[in-house]
Amino acid sequence: MTGPARTYRPPRDRIWFLRSRAYTLFVARELTSVFVAWTIAYLVLLVAAVLGGTLADFTALAGRPWMIALNVVALAATAFHSVTFLNLAPKATVVRLDGWRVPAFMIQGGNHTAWLLVSAVLFWVVTR
Structure with missing residues (x-):
C-alpha cells in the first residue's frame, strides 16, 4: 500500500505583480489605502485635539520633520x-440617458x- 496521494503545488511567485504594469499599479493603489487610513486617523486626532483643548500639543507633534514627511507622502498617496478611483468609476458604473450610454470620458471628467x-x-x- 502506498501513502496518501500528494497534490501538486506550484511554487509561489511572490513578485507576480511586478510582471505587468497594470498589476503593479493595482497593487500600488491598494497599498495607498494605508495612507488614506492614516489621513483619516490624523484628521480624527486633529478634531480630538481641538475639542479636547490640546491643540498646542498637536501642533507641536505636527511640526516635527518626520510627521511633515509622513503627511507629504500621505498626500501624494491619497x-x-x-x-x-475616479478613473475606475466608468468601469464600475454604466450611466444611461434615454437609452444612450454616457461615454467613459464624460463620467471621468465629471468626477474629476x-x-x-x-x-x-x-x-x-x-x-480665508
Whole structure:
C-alpha cells in the first residue's frame, strides 16, 4: 500500500505583480489605502485635539520633520488613490440617458471636475 496521494503545488511567485504594469499599479493603489487610513486617523486626532483643548500639543507633534514627511507622502498617496478611483468609476458604473450610454470620458471628467470644485471650496474655507 502506498501513502496518501500528494497534490501538486506550484511554487509561489511572490513578485507576480511586478510582471505587468497594470498589476503593479493595482497593487500600488491598494497599498495607498494605508495612507488614506492614516489621513483619516490624523484628521480624527486633529478634531480630538481641538475639542479636547490640546491643540498646542498637536501642533507641536505636527511640526516635527518626520510627521511633515509622513503627511507629504500621505498626500501624494491619497491623491494617487483618488485619481485612480475616479478613473475606475466608468468601469464600475454604466450611466444611461434615454437609452444612450454616457461615454467613459464624460463620467471621468465629471468626477474629476467635482473633485476639483470640492477641493477649491475647501481650500477657500481653510485659507480665508
